[in-house]
Amino acid sequence: MLFSLYTNDCTSTDPSVKLLKFADDTTVIGLIQDGDESVYRQEVEQLAAWCSLNNLELNTLKTVKMIVDFRRNTPALPPLTIMNSTAPTVESFRFLGTTISQDLKWDTHIDSIIKKAQQRLYFLRQLKKFNLLQELITQFYSAVIESVLCTSITVWFGSTTKSDIRRLQRMVRTAERIIGAPLPTLQELYTSRVRKRALKINLDPSHPGHLLFDLLPSGRHYRAAITRTARHKNSFFPQAIYLLNS
Incomplete structure (x- = not known):
């Protein structure tokens, strides 16, 4: 708790970049549009500067970079350098017990x-x-x-x-x-946990995903999520809305 309080003011200043913190594990997620990485790289630099200012040391040896891009022609992006150390680009990494x-x-x-x-x-x-x-x-x-x-x-x-x-x-x-x-089957456990999580988010106006649960004028069902790919359709929020409506 003390460490969480100590790092509480370490946040992102741009809405296109999210800073996820869990204890001493920190992940920077950036939405890069039109090949412009300037905001993302600026946030990474600010994170390194914040750590230096607050007597914390980034472990650059454990820092990696992963790119999620489903376009057919993926442009080559320049390497990410943190404190004179280049973060290697990996195809997967373990994030809080889950391999992504x-x-x-x-x-x-x-x-x-x-x-x-x-x-x-x-x-x-x-x-x-x-x-x-x-x-x-x-x-x-x-x-x-x-x-x-x-x-x-x-x-x-x-x-x-x-x-x-x-x-x-x-x-x-x-x-x-x-x-x-x-x-219980895994399908039963998945359905139960998605519905429970969805209800919790729906009751929490401060949650970033709260606005995605939009009631129709009838007030009985939620507006279905607009999805263009099977990947999106099968992800959490479209599935959560579907289960709440069923």
């Missing part, structure tokens, strides 16, 4: 969580072997395995391929056989 790829596909992230869940299934089998009560084994599954499978599920599940969903659901079915009791 520049093509916004989730294969790498799903491979990671399946591997982690498989390792934890061993402990589930051991608990079953020692005849622990079914209720307690189910609680262990929810806390240790389901929590891994559902990490940031509201972000990636809607855009996941059917093949990857089957891979994930096999983990749930394996746990069901070990426990000997039915477990």
Whole structure:
């Protein structure tokens, strides 16, 4: 809390650049239009200057740059230099436990969580072997395995391929056989969490996404999001509006 208070005034001054902070992890997200990176680079420089002024040191060795661009002809952008150190451009990076790829596909992230869940299934089998009560084994599954499978599920599940969903659901079915009791499917968990998150945002006027929940004149349903790509259609806000209307 003290560190959060200390860094509270470290913010972006331009609406096209967002500064995301979680404890000592900071991410700069910039919307670059017409190839003009000047505002984004200025914000990065201001961040470095703020850290220097406030006796904090940026770890440039752990700083990377990722470009998300779906145009057919992607122009080459100059390297990003921070304090005389060039940030390498990567195809994916791990952000607060979630692996984000520049093509916004989730294969790498799903491979990671399946591997982690498989390792934890061993402990589930051991608990079953020692005849622990079914209720307690189910609680262990929810806390240790389901929590891994559902990490940031509201972000990636809607855009996941059917093949990857089957891979994930096999983990749930394996746990069901070990426990000997039915477990909620990932689709059920995704739907529940999206709806819960959407209701929370809808009740919070200070949330940046609050205005996206626009009631129709009837007052019974929300205006559907205008989407032009399947990627956008399957993302959180269009899916949240759809679930609130259903």
